[in-house]
Amino acid sequence: MWFKSKKTKKVDEEQYELLKNAEARIRQKKRLYNHFVIFLIGSIFLIIANKILKYGEQYNWFVWAITFWAFLFVIHFFNVFVTHRFMGKEWEKVQREKLVEKQKAKIVKIEKDVEQEFLDSDLNKTE
Numbered sequence: 001m002w003f004k005s006k007k008t009k010k011v012d013e014e015q016y017e018l019l020k021n022a023e024a025r026i027r028q029k030k031r032l033y034n035h036f037v038i039f040l041i042g043s044i045f046l047i048i049a050n051k052i053l054k055y056g057e058q059y060n061w062f063v064w065a066i067t068f069w070a071f072l073f074v075i076h077f078f079n080v081f082v083t084h085r086f087m088g089k090e091w092e093k094v095q096r097e098k099l100v101e102k103q104k105a106k107i108v109k110i111e112k113d114v115e116q117e118f119l120d121s122d123l124n125k126t127e
Contacts, residue, residue, distance in 0.1 A: 021089050025084075028084070035073060036073065039073050043062075043066045046065050047066075049062070
């Protein structure tokens with residue numbers, strides 16, 4: 001009655017990992033949307049600079065600038081929505097596990113080689 005036990009919510013590692021991945025994904029998408037808004041505003045500014053302010057008026061350079069920027073935006077979009085599906089956290093986890101297994105196999109081989117050299121050197125000493 002006097003002392004109530006405090007109930008603490010413990011988040012297990014799997015839930016924590018899911019939350020962390022979700023937050024990272026949200027940050028990725030947020031950066032993409034920010035990039036899109038800046039792209040639109042920047043494109044309008046480039047058109048205004050070329051047509052209304054008559055900066056470099058004899059040549060429509062804004063078309064090339066906007067095309068290049070749009071190409072960069074498409075690459076960003078592709079990385080967020082397409083590449084991430086194929087090479088996301090699960091893919092990274094599998095690749096990490098493969099590399100760890102390779103390293104463990106190399107360590108075992110090196111240990112066997114060292115043991116063999118040690119045994120060979122002991123045999124040579126006893127002869």
